[in-house]
Amino acid sequence: MMSRVTKGMIAGFAAAVAVGALEAVQLWAGPWVVSFPRLLTVIMGTESVVWTGWAAHFAVGTLVLGPLFGILCPRMPGETPEAKGMAFAIGAFVLMGLTIAPEGGIGLFGLRAGFPSLAWLILTHAVFGAVMGAVYGRLVGRDWRVHHVRDDIHLAH
Numbered sequence: 040m041m042s043r044v045t046k047g048m049i050a051g052f053a054a055a056v057a058v059g060a061l062e063a064v065q066l067w068a069g070p071w072v073v074s075f076p077r078l079l080t081v082i083m084g085t086e087s088v089v090w091t092g093w094a095a096h097f098a099v100g101t102l103v104l105g106p107l108f109g110i111l112c113p114r115m116p117g118e119t120p121e122a123k124g125m126a127f128a129i130g131a132f133v134l135m136g137l138t139i140a141p142e143g144g145i146g147l148f149g150l151r152a153g154f155p156s157l158a159w160l161i162l163t164h165a166v167f168g169a170v171m172g173a174v175y176g177r178l179v180g181r182d183w184r185v186h187h188v189r190d191d192i193h194l195a196h
Contacts, residue, residue, distance in 0.1 A: 043109035046178040047171075051105015054124075054171035055097045058163045062096075065159070072159040073152045078143040100167070104131060108171055120179070124172020125165060132164040 076092035085091040115123035136148035145152040
């Protein structure tokens with residue numbers, strides 16, 4: 040049986056992949072808004088090395104946000120894992136908007152980059168939260184089913 044932290048890491052990675060796919064399409068088609076991986080390269084001072092922002096994006100999703108969600112999920116508001124993921128993502132967006140966005144030069148919540156960038160950041164956080172919650176919920180459900188099947192087998196003998 041996996042720990043909540045491990046489940047959160049898996050869910051955080053899956054969510055980072057989903058958002059990464061959106062970011063890649065947006066960059067390929069435009070770019071028409073500020074992407075989170077690009078913002079991270081600015082903060083790290085590695086604008087000429089694009090992959091560093093992508094690596095940081097996956098590291099934060101997998102090693103920070105995922106485990107934190109795994110720990111906090113039972114106490115998060117919401118009835119479904121997806122709702123809990125979205126509530127968590129709102130908190131992550133607020134934290135990002137107050138710290139990372141200004142540090143990256145796009146102002147509070149990215150407002151200096153314009154409304155489309157703000158909307159994009161909200162959308163990608165919402166997708167991140169929904170995917171992370173859905174994957175985490177399925178992992179928890181799978182462990183619950185496996186555990187209860189074992190109990191039923193034990194009781195049958």
